[in-house]
Amino acid sequence: MGKLLRSWRERALLTQDQLAARAGLNTRTVRRLEAGQLRRPRGTSVRALAGALNLDDTELSILARAASADPKSSPPRRTTPRQLPADVPAFVGRARELAVLGEVGEVDDTAAGVIAAIDGMAGVGKTALAVHAAHQLASHFPDGDLFVDLHGYSQGMAAADPADALARMLGVLGVTGESIPPHLDDRAALYRSVLADRRMLIVLDNAADEEQVRPLLPGAGGCLVLITSRRRLVGLDAVRTVSVDVLPLADAIALFSDTAGEGRVAGVPREVLAEVVRRCGLLPLAIRLAAARLKAHPAWSVEHLLERLEEHQRLLSELQAGERSVTAALDMSYRELSADERRAYRVLGLHTGVDITPDAAVALLATTAERALVLLDRLQEVHLLQEPTAGRYRFHDLIRIHATAKAIDEDAESDRRAALVRLLDHYSQAASAAMDRLYPYEADMRPRLSSGEAPVPTMPDAAAWLEAELYNLLAAAQLAVEHGFPEHIRHLSATLDRCLLNSGRHVEAETLHTRALSAARAAADRIGEVEALIALGEIHRVKGQYDAALKGNSSALDIARAIGHRAGELRALNGLGFAHLGRDEFEQAADYVALALAIARSIGHLSGELDALATAGNVHRLMGHYNQGTEYLVRALTIARSIGHRIAESRALIGLGFIDVRRGELRSAVDHLRRALYLARDAGHRIIELRSLTGLGYLHRIQGRYDQAGTCYRQIVDLAREISSRNWEFEGVHGMGRLQHDSGRYDQALDSHRQALQLALDLGHPSDEARVHDALALAHAALGQHDQARHHWSKALTILTTLGIDRMDEEGVDIESFLTHLARLSPVNSRSAAGLLNAAEAGARDADDRR
Numbered sequence: 001m002g003k004l005l006r007s008w009r010e011r012a013l014l015t016q017d018q019l020a021a022r023a024g025l026n027t028r029t030v031r032r033l034e035a036g037q038l039r040r041p042r043g044t045s046v047r048a049l050a051g052a053l054n055l056d057d058t059e060l061s062i063l064a065r066a067a068s069a070d071p072k073s074s075p076p077r078r079t080t081p082r083q084l085p086a087d088v089p090a091f092v093g094r095a096r097e098l099a100v101l102g103e104v105g106e107v108d109d110t111a112a113g114v115i116a117a118i119d120g121m122a123g124v125g126k127t128a129l130a131v132h133a134a135h136q137l138a139s140h141f142p143d144g145d146l147f148v149d150l151h152g153y154s155q156g157m158a159a160a161d162p163a164d165a166l167a168r169m170l171g172v173l174g175v176t177g178e179s180i181p182p183h184l185d186d187r188a189a190l191y192r193s194v195l196a197d198r199r200m201l202i203v204l205d206n207a208a209d210e211e212q213v214r215p216l217l218p219g220a221g222g223c224l225v226l227i228t229s230r231r232r233l234v235g236l237d238a239v240r241t242v243s244v245d246v247l248p249l250a251d252a253i254a255l256f257s258d259t260a261g262e263g264r265v266a267g268v269p270r271e272v273l274a275e276v277v278r279r280c281g282l283l284p285l286a287i288r289l290a291a292a293r294l295k296a297h298p299a300w301s302v303e304h305l306l307e308r309l310e311e312h313q314r315l316l317s318e319l320q321a322g323e324r325s326v327t328a329a330l331d332m333s334y335r336e337l338s339a340d341e342r343r344a345y346r347v348l349g350l351h352t353g354v355d356i357t358p359d360a361a362v363a364l365l366a367t368t369a370e371r372a373l374v375l376l377d378r379l380q381e382v383h384l385l386q387e388p389t390a391g392r393y394r395f396h397d398l399i400r401i402h403a404t405a406k407a408i409d410e411d412a413e414s415d416r417r418a419a420l421v422r423l424l425d426h427y428s429q430a431a432s433a434a435m436d437r438l439y440p441y442e443a444d445m446r447p448r449l450s451s452g453e454a455p456v457p458t459m460p461d462a463a464a465w466l467e468a469e470l471y472n473l474l475a476a477a478q479l480a481v482e483h484g485f486p487e488h489i490r491h492l493s494a495t496l497d498r499c500l501l502n503s504g505r506h507v508e509a510e511t512l513h514t515r516a517l518s519a520a521r522a523a524a525d526r527i528g529e530v531e532a533l534i535a536l537g538e539i540h541r542v543k544g545q546y547d548a549a550l551k552g553n554s555s556a557l558d559i560a561r562a563i564g565h566r567a568g569e570l571r572a573l574n575g576l577g578f579a580h581l582g583r584d585e586f587e588q589a590a591d592y593v594a595l596a597l598a599i600a601r602s603i604g605h606l607s608g609e610l611d612a613l614a615t616a617g618n619v620h621r622l623m624g625h626y627n628q629g630t631e632y633l634v635r636a637l638t639i640a641r642s643i644g645h646r647i648a649e650s651r652a653l654i655g656l657g658f659i660d661v662r663r664g665e666l667r668s669a670v671d672h673l674r675r676a677l678y679l680a681r682d683a684g685h686r687i688i689e690l691r692s693l694t695g696l697g698y699l700h701r702i703q704g705r706y707d708q709a710g711t712c713y714r715q716i717v718d719l720a721r722e723i724s725s726r727n728w729e730f731e732g733v734h735g736m737g738r739l740q741h742d743s744g745r746y747d748q749a750l751d752s753h754r755q756a757l758q759l760a761l762d763l764g765h766p767s768d769e770a771r772v773h774d775a776l777a778l779a780h781a782a783l784g785q786h787d788q789a790r791h792h793w794s795k796a797l798t799i800l801t802t803l804g805i806d807r808m809d810e811e812g813v814d815i816e817s818f819l820t821h822l823a824r825l826s827p828v829n830s831r832s833a834a835g836l837l838n839a840a841e842a843g844a845r846d847a848d849d850r851r
Helices: 002-011 016-023 027-034 043-052 057-068 095-104 126-140 162-172 184-195 210-216 249-260 270-279 284-296 302-315 321-335 339-348 358-365 369-381 397-410 413-438 440-445 462-482 486-502 506-522 526-542 546-563 566-582 586-603 606-622 626-643 646-663 666-683 686-702 706-722 726-742 746-763 766-782 786-803 815-825 833-850
Strands: 114-119 145-149 201-207 224-229 239-243 386-389 392-394
Touching (some): 002 057, 027 043, 043 057, 162 462, 162 506, 201 210, 210 224, 270 302, 284 302, 284 321, 339 358, 358 369, 358 413, 413 440, 413 462, 462 486, 462 506, 526 546, 546 566, 606 646, 686 706, 726 766, 786 815
Parallel strands (some): 114 224, 201 224
16 A cells, blocks of 8 residues: 555655645654555545545545555465567667667656657667567566557557457456456556556557557556657657657668678678668668568579669659658569468458467468468568567568558459458357357357358367457457458357456457447348347446346347247346346346246256346345245256356355355355355356355354454455455445444444445445445444434335335345334334334335436
């Protein structure tokens, strides 16, 4: 917490004395907090500091999380990424620029992060300079380095969305997919907090503008960021700009000589070498290409190379000088390729993903794996392809443009479309294979392509393959949209749905499913429309957007029924049940899942039956129908174990554990919840982990194991804030308040309950509001503040009456208990239970009228 507090204080231009005065704290307290000598400050102190520093909600959450961290707990797993591409061979010159970057790279731990932006025209060597400088500076950054291509000026490719880039960077930094929040601002805040105490070097290559880059910048901490862009990024604060021009003549000659080999230029007059590099516009990219051609032709002289360059430049006189130089060099390189190599160059240029694997090349070129590798290596040898990491190839932006232009000029449209179909088939079939290995129990819910089979790549680790190829798969989906392949966009949307959900990539999922919905409607594909609506509904539900989830699933249900699509009808009904459950509308949820269960059994849809059983079990549990809930959950547990669905098994175990609690069977409850926690952690599923911890914290608390309960609640709050889940943050804060009350710390309990009430109000969860009002009433009653206690129990009574339920899952949160409490608080003017209940019902009707 100390470093965060100090950095935000310095940002606010406040001394420790001034911050203490604003927050109403002692200066010694602020000093000890910044020095890390004061552990676990009170919540009121943290909020006072946040107010004095004008922190936003996200920053307050980060500060609170840092303040509540358990100093005795083991630190989270940290990764040390090393993502820099290989250093540029035969790097020449740029001494002035390297000196500036070296000076900028002297970052200390107290710095707020240092930024250097390298700008210049295409082909001038910005990336080469950044990578070379980064390799020289890497030893100063023990926590690793990141490299991200933002595709700001990549023709045929959309500039990288900052939210997508953050998801990738957070994943590399060890944040699991479920922990990555859905919104850009929350991702950026989490990224800053992860980097807060790290010294890292970050290269952001090919940036479009300041808006794309700004969310990707660290906050506090000793990090260095190197940015390359064709624009000068003057809109960034405290950035050191380094403008890169063409090479000086001497450096250009040295680069040409080093690339071609000293033996190839020995004895050549300097004026001839000078004319060659001038014909290349003194651009490093063009010089390397020209030198590579000379090196590849032992019979050529430098004079012969110069003649060919002059010939090509006359043909390109209408282009600008820099463009003309690169295109001339590319044309010369292209003409010297064999026919097979020229075709490979053109067809590979159609690939618009992040990089090209040999498997993707096999599909595009319709050739064997051996031949594809030969062609890839050949294009790399002549500098037309790069291999930044082993086995993954990519074009320089200018070279991709040239390759695509050649494909349009020389290949028939039918041939180009056929290549794209092969590529899309490859990605679609490979995605299906990976998902079938990871989630075999959902295979019947994913569509299959009707087109011919494409070879599936070898993938010893399906999860690793998906992680490495995910952005190529998303690019393939965009390619399918742009070129009119609706079957492929439908397939990729439905196939990647579970992967994107489980990895927390909600923004990417919503974009993909929205594209699939548009494509399905344009193609009058009603089944595809149903699938896309259901997928979008699930994203909306996960994000707490229940109205949108209900609307999407209702539309899907209408279409599915109209076309007789029973599996789609089943999934839409399950989606509606989930959404109503999220809104505490238990009767409606029960009705929908009952219909879903009947359909699942009638058509033999096992995974659909499992979803319906688990939801039905938890709905009836929350309604107090424990026997019925147990029956559903035991059946769900049996199916989940039979098909190896460990997450569904965890869900069923948690539901059974909470029913055990309500029945007083605490030993069985502990066994169920501990097994669920083990399964969740083994699978890396953070939400199920949070549910299990909530149950265990409650069990420890009611049995008087306060230390263990406190550990559970702190883990819940920390994890919930890490993944930006306010639902689960509520559970942690509320549970901690209950624990403080049980320990006799009533003032602290009130503080926690007020935080929890605000979270419940923000979330719009009336059932949680009722739970908090009961907790607040108990704390006020313990402090002798009877008027406040009466107010809160009356509010809780009205809420449950409005919801039409008589009890919550939490012990003591029920209408009978509220009536008893209220009667005891008014011994003289006590009203009958019926009178109190009538008053609550009147309040509920008033609330309904207001809504």
